[in-house]
Amino acid sequence: MCKNTIQFQKGLGIMQFLANYGSEEQCENALSSWRWPDGFQCPKCGSRSFCKLHRKAEFQCNCCRCQTSLTSNTIFDSTKLPLATWFLGIYLVTQNKAGISCLTLHRQLGISYNAALRMKHKLMQVMMERDNSWQLSGFVQIDDAYWGGERHGGRRGRGSENKAPFVAAVQTDADNHPIYMKFNAVDNFRRKTIQEWAEHALKKGVRAVSDGLSCPVFRGIEDAGCQHTAIITGGGHASMENELFTWVNTMLGNVKTAITGTYHKLDPKHLGRYLSEFNYRFNRRFDMPSMISRLGRAAVNTAPMPDRLLKLPDVQWKPG
């Protein structure tokens, strides 16, 4: 039987993962090499001279005496969990295409549900910040969508309760194959909002194609310096069959199915984080084993997220 080479991307086997990151010491060494690739550097005075304290993974600067732990000032800040548990969490989150629920994380990692919830949201936050730091270019299929509501047919539902709006964008190559995706939660589909989204998400000069129905909404894309073509399909299933929308529609369907299957329902104020998780994995799908080190490196470069901030609605990107 012929295998789809993309679907059969090689992941990182659990035995190989355990050989690389199975012990606390291996995880500490990995984290240290990601955080300080050129060796420890004092975050306060920049000195490289230090001594290790009795407590594990704590360093004291020989110059200014400032004490730093391996995890301080990173997304792992103040964690009570062993790093090996975090790494296994990173493994489970990155290697499962359809995502993994907090309940499953709690069971598989043997940690409390609340600890699993915090871990999951912190890792999704890392993915969101990382994914927000680059832009789509070239040809991009764009659609407006809702989580928690029907997209096609019936009332469009803008402004309707319990529906969280998001923009679905897929960069395709000359053969109309998907390269990267960017699904981002937005506050609404007003022209100004879409302009702000496009300025963050798209490189200038992008050639965007969207469904004709979305035309008034996506004038914001032109305002952001991109070319925009609206294809009038008449909406409904006609737009699904138009090959210019093949990928954005297919991927919208896949993401919605995966979210429903894995999470059943989710808090709309964190839709951005959940979508970023799908962006993150899809955009790195050709090299699944490297996702552990890439997410780990991104995690040590992400600011701490205390509970107070973790519970606030997602800030998809900072203004300005």
Ligand SMILES: [Zn+2]
């Ligand atoms: Zn110092």
